[in-house]
Amino acid sequence: MAYSNLADDAKLLIDSPAYWDEETLRKKWMDYLESFISSGEITMPIERFQRQIESTADYLETMQDWNKMDGSARLNAWKRLIEAFKKLAREALPACVQCGECCRKGSPTLHLEDLELLRLGNIPWSQLIALREGEPAYSPFDEEPFLVSSEYIKVREKSGSSACVFLDDQTSQCRIYRDRPVQCRAQNCWDAAPARQLSRLPYLSRNDIFGEVELLGDIIAEHDLRCSFKKLSEAFASLAEGEGSAVDRVLEQLAYEDHYRHFFRERLNIPEDTLDLVFGRSFVDLAPLFGFRVVTEPDGSRCLIPDMP
Numbered sequence: 001m002a003y004s005n006l007a008d009d010a011k012l013l014i015d016s017p018a019y020w021d022e023e024t025l026r027k028k029w030m031d032y033l034e035s036f037i038s039s040g041e042i043t044m045p046i047e048r049f050q051r052q053i054e055s056t057a058d059y060l061e062t063m064q065d066w067n068k069m070d071g072s073a074r075l076n077a078w079k080r081l082i083e084a085f086k087k088l089a090r091e092a093l094p095a096c097v098q099c100g101e102c103c104r105k106g107s108p109t110l111h112l113e114d115l116e117l118l119r120l121g122n123i124p125w126s127q128l129i130a131l132r133e134g135e136p137a138y139s140p141f142d143e144e145p146f147l148v149s150s151e152y153i154k155v156r157e158k159s160g161s162s163a164c165v166f167l168d169d170q171t172s173q174c175r176i177y178r179d180r181p182v183q184c185r186a187q188n189c190w191d192a193a194p195a196r197q198l199s200r201l202p203y204l205s206r207n208d209i210f211g212e213v214e215l216l217g218d219i220i221a222e223h224d225l226r227c228s229f230k231k232l233s234e235a236f237a238s239l240a241e242g243e244g245s246a247v248d249r250v251l252e253q254l255a256y257e258d259h260y261r262h263f264f265r266e267r268l269n270i271p272e273d274t275l276d277l278v279f280g281r282s283f284v285d286l287a288p289l290f291g292f293r294v295v296t297e298p299d300g301s302r303c304l305i306p307d308m309p
Contacts (some may be wrong), residue, residue, distance in 0.1 A: 017078040018071030023065055025078075032082070036089070045171070047099040049088060058084045100172030103190050106138055106156035107164035108183040110204040118209065120181035126273035127156050127165055130206055130280040134229040136289060138162065153204045153277070155181070206278070216278070219264050223279050227257040232283055236290040239304075251302055254294060257283040 020028065033050055062077045069077060110118075110128070110276055117123045131137055131152040136145050156165040166175045174180055186194040210216050235253050239246035261279045264270065270278055276285075284294045293307040 017074045020066075020074065022063075022066050025063070029081075032085075047101050047151070049085070051172075053081075053085050053088055056084060069125070098173050098177070099189070100167055100174075102187050103164045103167040103172075103174060104162065106162045107157045107166075108181045108187075110153045110155070111182050111198070112202045112204050112208060114181045114204055115208055117179055117181065120179075122176065123155070123181070125277055126271070128274075129154055129156055129276040132224060132229055132280045133262045134233070135286075149201070149231075151207065156276075160234045180284070210278070216268065219268075220278065223257075223260055227253070227260060227279075227283065229286070232286060233290075236292075238291075247304060250304060254283045254287070254302060257286070 017025070017028070036049075058077075058080050065187050066074065066077070118125065118128075130146050131154055133150060134147055137148050137152065137154075138145050157163060158165055158167070163169075164174075166180075167173075168175050174184070183195065183198060188194060188196045197281055207217065210220070232250075232253055235246065235250045239250055246266070259284065261275050265272065265275060276282070287294050287304070288307055291307055292304045295303050295305050297303060
């Protein structure tokens with residue numbers, strides 16, 4: 001029993017902040033933050049609290065002076081740090097601390113007010129895409145997918161994630177913060193009401209951007225008619241039902257849509273990196289939504305390969 005007590009006492013000493021080195025301190029701090037996530041004591045992103053508390057004097061002084069402190073000072077510094085975090089959790093300030101959490105959930109949809117940002121070149125056209133009627137999108141409010149009922153213009157998201165293309169992964173800050181869209185200005189991680197209210201206002205459309213170029217407007221309208229997302233969905237639905245000619249039908253639509261966009265790209269000298277704005281996402285890019293990816297063979301022909309839906 002005596003040996004057991006000694007072992008327990010030794011463990012308590014090791015677990016005491018008085019005996020932590022700086023590396024252990026940082027690990028214990030992250031463990032403490034993560035415990036708040038699982039406890040459900042806060043409803044806002046933990047990154048917001050982390051960024052805000054880690055800019056305070058209590059945190060900065062603790063991390064800077066830890067190796068110079070004796071055991072008693074370390075205990076007091078750890079207690080002050082925990083109390084400061086609890087106070088912040090109770091009295092979180094309604095202000096953006098640029099934690100990047102909103103930007104990781106998705107890129108903004110542009111409103112009519114954002115047109116000036118495009119005209120001034122503050123948001124490059126190459127970083128925009130058009131979501132056409134019937135295409136799937138993701139709601140940051142309900143965190144559920146839905147089919148858009150009208151056209152949207154969105155900032156691109158990073159490949160393989162939902163993060164906005166303008167989010168700096170190293171700093172978690174926006175690279176166009178001073179010229180960010182109106183939705184970004186309204187979006188708060190502590191209150192969704194302003195962004196929900198904004199969603200009732202007019203969204204930007206391709207007609208707002210290209211409306212003065214009548215020929216391009218006609219070409220876009222014809223593309224929407226001949227290469228609608230509804231037609232692509234119907235072709236993949238036939239494929240799912242095992243219809244014999246469905247594969248050919250899907251491939252024909254993929255080929256026609258690809259031909260259409262690149263034919264007019266050459267005729268009108270449209271930059272390649274703006275095609276997703278002018279014509280929306282290509283059918284080839286949309287195929288993974290139906291559980292397939294498109295592979296181009298050496299002879300230039302295409303085939304469908306089952307993929308994760």
